[in-house]
Amino acid sequence: MLKKAFFTNSSGIMFSRIFGFLRDLYMAHILGAGLYSDIFFVAFKFPNLFRRVFGEGAFTQSFLPGFISGSKKGIFGVSVFVIFVLILLGLSLLVWLFSGIITKLLAFGFDENTIILAEPIVVINFWYLELVFIVTFLSTLLQYKNSFWVGAYNTALLNICMIGSLYxxxxxxxxxxxxxxxYGVLLGGVAQILIHFYPLYRLGFFKLFEVGIKQIWKVFFSSSPNAKHLLLCAKNDLKGFFKQFFPAILGSSTAQIASFIDTMLASFLVSGSISYLYYANRIFQLPLAIFAIAVSTALFPTIAKAIKNSKEQKALDLMKKSFWFLFIMLWICTIGGLMLKNEIIWLLFEGGEFSRKDTLISANVFGMYMIGLLPFGVARIFSLWLYSHKMQGKAAKISAISLSFGVVCSLILMRYFGAIGLALAGSLSGAMLFILSIKAFGIKRFWDIMAYPKGWLGLILIGIIEVGVLSVFLHFFHIN
Known part of the structure; x- marks a missing residue:
């Protein structure tokens, strides 16, 4: 089941990212790396951050354990859905009313004319938050039933709609x-919601929604003992969920928040810096998503259920296998990314308004991001242990420390290296996250996982072979 879930997630992510790269390629060709691309990336940054935090972390890691252990799943699920929909609706209306202030917060370094241009774009993109929450909520319910394909493939619809709008x-x-x-972003969000309807119907969730709505009706409009019992169960489940959710927002989103902060800091740098960070980070996110996110998404429900049933050794065995697979895959990607950084950016983006100068700067930014791929990726495995034990508070503390460390590094390094320094600071933050996650997981448990001679031998041999093959390739073909 775990292998099937991983391949479903990784293939779906790969499919979605292919369309994402086609979108970025088309975007780079039409908009280049300048004022208008910077405006869009600033406007899209917060909704995209929200999508990654919710879809790849905070909501799922808080909601799923509560849903698994909840006695009244219907009222719990519907209540969480209604609460978040109303909060996000109010938040979106506030952004619409105070768009100028919000835009300035998102891009401190923009001048007044650029702020005026960006305001309506920020408002339009902000409405995507409501849509992406609904997508995440529905995908998390399907994960409970070990149905992963919709959650893995639905992002492709967003990218397809954006490509269509560009065309x-x-x-x-x-x-x-x-x-x-x-507007293509909003259309893509609607399409992402619609694709969930059939599997939700097939797996009986519409009936669960119906039960939940009836239970809520009974709580508010009935004074029977059963209604009081339902109210008590709902309060306890919601209290437990929100107690875990708020720390999990920070605990599961270090890389995304760091990237968001980098965008704000980059608005103080030369024009195009935001775009360099965006294009480089998009490629960096590919191996992180295909391997780290796919593995953790597939692993989390199984780990959470094993720990709930007091089968800790089973959970540790699954983590060891997943760790070594992830370690080797990210090792391969790190070597390849660092050695082929110029060629990768050239192949994907150069052309039209995207010049050779843009290629070389973006490549150096990408190289700095790739240094952090391994620590960011494998840290997710150890974070699952904390989330499964409902220790979101500790995970949040770890993320807060690593994030603060990364911000300090950003402020120092951007003065000397610009966008390249911001990317390097992000990788240093990832290293701190990895170290602190291992400490929380337990040094002894970590060494038990690392004590695998065959894994180390395979790692060394693969590294030597890959460096040799790529060196020969670069001897005949390279971009400078």
Whole structure:
């Protein structure tokens, strides 16, 4: 089941990321790396951050354990859904009313004219938060039933809609392209929701929703003893969920928050810096998603259920196997990314408004991000142990320390190395996250996992072979 879940997740993520790269390639060709691309990336940054934090971390890691252990799943699920929908609706309305202030917060370094251009774009993209929460909620319910394919593949619909909007606006003014791209984001969110309906119906969740709505109705409009019991169960389940959720927001989103902060800091640098960070980070996120996120997404429900049933050794065995698979895969990706950074950026983005200078700067930024791939990726495995034990508070503390360390590094390094320094600071933050996660997991448990001679031998041999093969390739073909 675990292997099937991993391959479903990784193949779906790969499929989605292929369309994501096609989108970015088309975007780079039309918008290049300048003012208008920076405006869109700033506007899309917060909704995209929200999508990654919710879809790849905080919500799932808090909701799923509560849903697994909850006695009244219907009222718990519907209550969480309604609460978040109403909160996000209110938040989106506030952004609409105070768009100027919000835009300035997202991009401190933009001048007044750029802020005015960016305001409506920020408002349009912010509505995606409501849609992406609904997508995440529905995907998490399907994970409970070990159905992963919709959650893995649905992001492709977002990318397809954005590509379609770029195609329709290809001959328009650049600001009109940005508007069309933003409306494409909203259309993609609606499509992501719709694709969940059939598997939800097939697995009986519509009936669960119906039961939950009836239970809520009974709580508010009945005074029977059963209604009081339902209210007490709902209160306890919701209290437990929110107690874990708020720390989990920080605990599961270090890389995303660091990238968000980098975007704000990059607005103080030369024009195009935000775009360099965006394009480089997009490629960095590919191996992180295909391997680290796919493994952790597939592993988490099994680990959580094993720990709930007091089968700790089974959970540790699963973690060891997953760790070594992930370690080797990310090792391969790190070596390849560092050695082929120029060639990768050239192949994916150079052309149209994206020049050779943009390629070389983006490649160096990408190289600095790749240094942090291993620590960021394998830290997710050890974080699962904390989340499964409902220790989101400790995970949040670890993330807060590593994030603060990364921000300090960013402020120092950006003065000397610009966008490249911001990417390096992110990798240093990842290293801190890894060290602190291992300490929380337990040094003895960690050494038990690391004590695997065959794994170390395979790691060394693979590294030697890969470096040799890529060195020969670069002797005949390289970009400079």
């Amino acid at each position: 329709l606006a290809r001959d328009s003014d650049l600001i009109e392209v940005v508007y069309m791209l933003s």
